[in-house]
Amino acid sequence: MKKNNLETKTYxxxxxxxxxxxAAEFIFLIHSGKVRIESKxxxxxxxxxxxxxxxxxxxxxxxxxxxxxxxxTNSLIKVIDEKTVKEKMNTxxxxxxxxxxxxxxxxxxxxxxxxxxxxxxxxxxxxxx
Numbered sequence: 614m615k616k617n618n619l620e621t622k623t624y625x626x627x628x629x630x631x632x633x634x635x636a637a638e639f640i641f642l643i644h645s646g647k648v649r650i651e652s653k654x655x656x657x658x659x660x661x662x663x664x665x666x667x668x669x670x671x672x673x674x675x676x677x678x679x680x681x682x683x684x685x686t687n688s689l690i691k692v693i694d695e696k697t698v699k700e701k702m703n704t705x706x707x708x709x710x711x712x713x714x715x716x717x718x719x720x721x722x723x724x725x726x727x728x729x730x731x732x733x734x735x736x737x738x739x740x741x742x
Contacts, residue, residue, distance in 0.1 A: 620694075621689055622690050629682070633679065639692050640692075641667050643661055643662060643667075646687060648685060649685050670717045673714055674714065
């Protein structure tokens with residue numbers, strides 16, 4: 614079986630890895646460091662650490678990025694290219710591929726819903742002042 618060469622990129626603390634609406638060309642694996650995932654309006658959706666993967670949702674469902682990813686600390690990130698991801702998905706068991714796609718869709722929906730509620734709560738709090 615062929616081994617894929619994954620590019621490793623270095624990101625400084627505070628550096629944007631990708632932004633909402635960017636093309637979803639790559640998936641990322643944190644080799645070291647921490648990455649914050651934010652909604653388009655700045656709601657923190659999570660902080661990911663070493664060994665975690667991100668950027669898969671837009672790539673799997675073939676849509677632009679639905680969130681932004683920002684390095685919290687200096688980070689080493691493995692970049693997984695589109696060809697590698699497609700090879701893995703095409704050779705995956707069809708049931709597992711369907712599960713991955715379904716979970717990716719649900720993550721996108723959950724992020725959008727969390728942001729909607731956060732924006733509504735912010736509006737209500739501003740009215741209460």
